[in-house]
Amino acid sequence: MTDYDVLRVFCGPSGGHGNQLGVVREGGRIPEPERRQEFAAKLGFSETVFVDDPERGAIDIYTPTLRLPFAGHPCVGTGWLLDVPELVTPAGVVGVRDDGEFTWIEAPADWAPPRTLRQYATPEEVDALAVPPPGEWVYAWSWQDESAGRVRARAFPGRDDGIAEDEATGAAALLLTAHLGRALNISQGRGSQLLTAPQLDGLIEVGGRVRLLTDLPGR
Structure with missing residues (x-):
């Protein structure tokens, strides 16, 4: 193996x-x-x-x-x-930096594959969504606190490959940040956190915490 x-x-x-x-x-x-x-x-x-x-x-x-x-x-x-x-x-060269807690990458939003950004009125509506059938790639989101840039999101790849819901999706966060034109603090899936920040050169930073798993069976 x-x-x-x-x-x-x-x-x-x-x-x-x-x-x-x-x-x-x-x-x-x-x-x-x-x-x-x-x-x-x-x-x-x-x-x-x-x-x-x-x-x-x-x-x-x-x-x-x-x-x-x-x-x-x-x-x-x-x-x-x-x-x-x-x-x-x-796609090209991706900048990387680490600030001690978060690792950040920097890339243009147009590198992200197309996604349907579907806004809902409340986080509760997003939480209640059922997984849609395969087909359209949907990033469902709502504001948790618009003034603070806090977003609730879930991602449904729409592929028939066993991944019904994507727990945390940096490319979709890039697209949403470009669409809204502001920094975001995204709570996605069961409890993942993604931070984003548009840059003056048109690139967008996406950052998050990373942990190494060392106790998986069968490795």
């Missing part, structure tokens, strides 16, 4: 929740795209990262069914794990 690390990305204030991420540090052990796709499907995380050059931060990102040129929580998690100032993705 190929060695891999498992992280939780965008953890809540207590260090819980977050979205699980698989990272294969020695990506050269699985160089072929079709084998990487098979391995990502076998792990079953919403995304799995293959590190092709740890010093340059060159990475390759897969969901269980497709390869992504860019994704938010894989970049935040891998940036934290490799402790590098930037990551090289097929």
Whole structure:
């Protein structure tokens, strides 16, 4: 079995929740795209990262069914794990910084895949949503406190790959931040936290807490 690390990305204030991420540090052990796709499907995380050059931060990102040129929580998690100032993705170079509690990435919103941003009147409406059938990728959100930029959100990828709801989604947070044009503090899923901040150069920062899981069975 190929060695891999498992992280939780965008953890809540207590260090819980977050979205699980698989990272294969020695990506050269699985160089072929079709084998990487098979391995990502076998792990079953919403995304799995293959590190092709740890010093340059060159990475390759897969969901269980497709390869992504860019994704938010894989970049935040891998940036934290490799402790590098930037990551090289097929979409371009992603800036990375760490402030001690949060790891931040910087990228343009147009790198994020299309999502339907669907606003609801209250957080309770978002909480009550049932998982929709496969099809449309929906980021459901409402204001918790508009004056403070606090948002309640849930993410439904709409894919038939076993990921009915995405616990924490950096790319969708990028799109929502670009849409609203302001910094956000997003509570997503069961208790994950994502912070965002538009920059003067048109890029957007997305930040969150990262934890390494060391007690998973079968690794």
